[in-house]
Amino acid sequence: MSHFLGIDVGTGSARAGVFDHTGTLLASAKRDIEVWREAGDMVEQSSNDIWRAVCAATREAVAQSGVAPEAIAGIGFDATCSLVVRDRQGGQLSVSTTGDKRWDTIVWLDHRAIAEADECTASGHAVLNYVGGVMSPEMATPKLMWLKRNLPETWNEAGYLFDLTDFLTWQATGSLARSQCTLTAKWTYLAHEEAGWRRDFFALVGLGDLFEHGNLPEKASPVGAYIGQLTAQAAAELGLSEKCRVGAGVIDAYAGALGVLGGFAGDQQDIGRHLALIAGTSSCVMAMSPDPQPFAGVWGPYYGAALPRLWLSEGGQSATGALLDHIIRWHGAGGEPDAAMHAKIARRVAELRATEGDNLAARLHVLPDFHGNRSPLADPHAVGVVSGLTLDSSFDSLCKLYWRTAVGIALGVRHVLEALNENGYLIDTLHVTGGHTKNPLLMELYADATGCTVIEPLADEAVLLGTGMIAATAAGLFPDLNAACLAMQQGGRKRASNPKSSGRFDRDYKVFLEMHRQRRMLDAIR
Structure with a gap:
C-alpha cells in the first residue's frame, strides 16, 4: 500500500487525486457541488451532497489511476x-431561513454574520490578537452567534458542529478529532497554549453553551496526525479498503500552502522569504516563520496550522476570480464567464496592449473590494470602487475594464505584501497555485505589479498535493509531515518581474492607495 488519496472540497466542486510516494499525481476526478443562495449574503450547501461528490470523484480517480483500491x-x-451543523443523532439540521434540512452548511463566503463579527471585535478579547485584531464574518464564531439568535430550534437540536474538513474526517472514520488547522484558524483555538480554548470569550459573546452542542475536543489534532481508519460504510461508499488510514486535514488554502511551500519545510529561517498565493474564486496569501509576527489586518499568527512548529500569517482577498466573473456578467458586452470567455478577453487585451502599450486604459482604476477587504484592512464592510468609466459599451471596453480589474487584484496582493514586510517578513518570492495560474494576465501582473519573483508549481494540482502529503503522513510512510513535504514536493517554474514595468505600477499603486483614502473620506461623511 504505497499510494495516497488527496481530496479537495472547494466552493463549487470536490476533487480527488491519486498520488504515489514521490508526489506524482496519477489521476484525478471532479464532481460539482450544489450551492444555495438566499437574500442577505447567505450561501449554503448540503454536507450530504458534498460527501456524495467526494465519493463519486474518489471512485473515478482511483479507477482512472489503475491503482487497486x-x-x-x-x-x-x-x-x-x-x-456544518448536525443534530445529536448525526442527522442534518437546517441553517437556512427556509427550514430545509438539506441546507445544513453555511458556506465560508456567507456574510450573514457581519453584525456578530463586529460584536466579537468590539469585545476586545485577547483571542483577537491571533486573528489580526478584527473578527471576520467568514470565521466560525460569528456564524454560530447568528445561528443561535436567528434559528434557535436548530441551535437547541445541534449536537455536532464541524468545520467542513473535520466533518469529512468524521464521515470517513467516525472520529470526533478536529484539526489544529481548522480550530486555530477559524474557531479561536490557541494551539500554542496548554489550554487552547478560551471559554470566557464564548461566554462573552453569548456562546457559553457552545461545548454542549459542538462535541468539540479539548485538544486539537496536529495536521497529518492519524485519526482513524475508514469505517465499513465509508469504505464501501468511497470504494476503498477499511484499512485505509485518515489524517487530520486542513482548510483548502492551507493544503495549497503545503503543496507549494513544502519544499522549505526543513529550512525554518529561509521559509519567511516565500509567500504562498492560493488564488481561485478568492485569494489567500500565507507566510510562515519560526516566530510569531502579530499585526492588525492579517489573520494569525496561527501556531502549527500548516507545518509543525511554525507560525502562519494569513491574508487574502475575498473576491478575485469571482470578481473577474462578475465584471464579465456585469458588462453589457459580457455574458457567461466560462473559460472560453476569459481566454477570449485575454487574447484581445494582448492585442490592445500591443497597440497602446502601457497607456491601455491608463485612467481606469479599480479598487477590488467588491466583497469587503479581508487584508490588510480587515474591513468586511469595504466596497469596490471604479474610476474612469465612459459611455463606451463595446467588447473592447469590457476588455479594458477586465484588464484594469486584474491590475487592481495584483495591487491588492502588493498591499498585503507591504503589510507583511513592514511587520517582520522579508518576502521576495510568490508561489502561485489555483485557477489563476491559467490566467496569463494575472500571472504576469503578480510578478510585475509586486516586483517579486513568481513561482508556478510544476504540480498541476498543488492543493491536492498538499492533501496527498497529509495522507502519506497519516499512512505512516514518513516519520512526520515535514518529511512527507520534502519527499513529495514537485518544484516550479520561475517568472522574474519586468523592471521596465515598475514605474507604471508604482504610479498605479499610488492611485490605488489614494482611492482607499478617498473611500474612507466618503464613508465618513454623514
Missing part, C-alpha cells in the same frame, strides 16, 4: 472553512 494507504482531506 486496497493499495490506497491513506487519505487527506481539505475543504473550505464552511460550518
Whole structure:
C-alpha cells in the first residue's frame, strides 16, 4: 500500500487525486457541488451532497489511476472553512431561513454574520490578537452567534458542529478529532497554549453553551496526525479498503500552502522569504516563520496550522476570480464567464496592449473590494470602487475594464505584501497555485505589479498535493509531515518581474492607495 488519496472540497466542486510516494499525481476526478443562495449574503450547501461528490470523484480517480483500491494507504482531506451543523443523532439540521434540512452548511463566503463579527471585535478579547485584531464574518464564531439568535430550534437540536474538513474526517472514520488547522484558524483555538480554548470569550459573546452542542475536543489534532481508519460504510461508499488510514486535514488554502511551500519545510529561517498565493474564486496569501509576527489586518499568527512548529500569517482577498466573473456578467458586452470567455478577453487585451502599450486604459482604476477587504484592512464592510468609466459599451471596453480589474487584484496582493514586510517578513518570492495560474494576465501582473519573483508549481494540482502529503503522513510512510513535504514536493517554474514595468505600477499603486483614502473620506461623511 504505497499510494495516497488527496481530496479537495472547494466552493463549487470536490476533487480527488491519486498520488504515489514521490508526489506524482496519477489521476484525478471532479464532481460539482450544489450551492444555495438566499437574500442577505447567505450561501449554503448540503454536507450530504458534498460527501456524495467526494465519493463519486474518489471512485473515478482511483479507477482512472489503475491503482487497486486496497493499495490506497491513506487519505487527506481539505475543504473550505464552511460550518456544518448536525443534530445529536448525526442527522442534518437546517441553517437556512427556509427550514430545509438539506441546507445544513453555511458556506465560508456567507456574510450573514457581519453584525456578530463586529460584536466579537468590539469585545476586545485577547483571542483577537491571533486573528489580526478584527473578527471576520467568514470565521466560525460569528456564524454560530447568528445561528443561535436567528434559528434557535436548530441551535437547541445541534449536537455536532464541524468545520467542513473535520466533518469529512468524521464521515470517513467516525472520529470526533478536529484539526489544529481548522480550530486555530477559524474557531479561536490557541494551539500554542496548554489550554487552547478560551471559554470566557464564548461566554462573552453569548456562546457559553457552545461545548454542549459542538462535541468539540479539548485538544486539537496536529495536521497529518492519524485519526482513524475508514469505517465499513465509508469504505464501501468511497470504494476503498477499511484499512485505509485518515489524517487530520486542513482548510483548502492551507493544503495549497503545503503543496507549494513544502519544499522549505526543513529550512525554518529561509521559509519567511516565500509567500504562498492560493488564488481561485478568492485569494489567500500565507507566510510562515519560526516566530510569531502579530499585526492588525492579517489573520494569525496561527501556531502549527500548516507545518509543525511554525507560525502562519494569513491574508487574502475575498473576491478575485469571482470578481473577474462578475465584471464579465456585469458588462453589457459580457455574458457567461466560462473559460472560453476569459481566454477570449485575454487574447484581445494582448492585442490592445500591443497597440497602446502601457497607456491601455491608463485612467481606469479599480479598487477590488467588491466583497469587503479581508487584508490588510480587515474591513468586511469595504466596497469596490471604479474610476474612469465612459459611455463606451463595446467588447473592447469590457476588455479594458477586465484588464484594469486584474491590475487592481495584483495591487491588492502588493498591499498585503507591504503589510507583511513592514511587520517582520522579508518576502521576495510568490508561489502561485489555483485557477489563476491559467490566467496569463494575472500571472504576469503578480510578478510585475509586486516586483517579486513568481513561482508556478510544476504540480498541476498543488492543493491536492498538499492533501496527498497529509495522507502519506497519516499512512505512516514518513516519520512526520515535514518529511512527507520534502519527499513529495514537485518544484516550479520561475517568472522574474519586468523592471521596465515598475514605474507604471508604482504610479498605479499610488492611485490605488489614494482611492482607499478617498473611500474612507466618503464613508465618513454623514
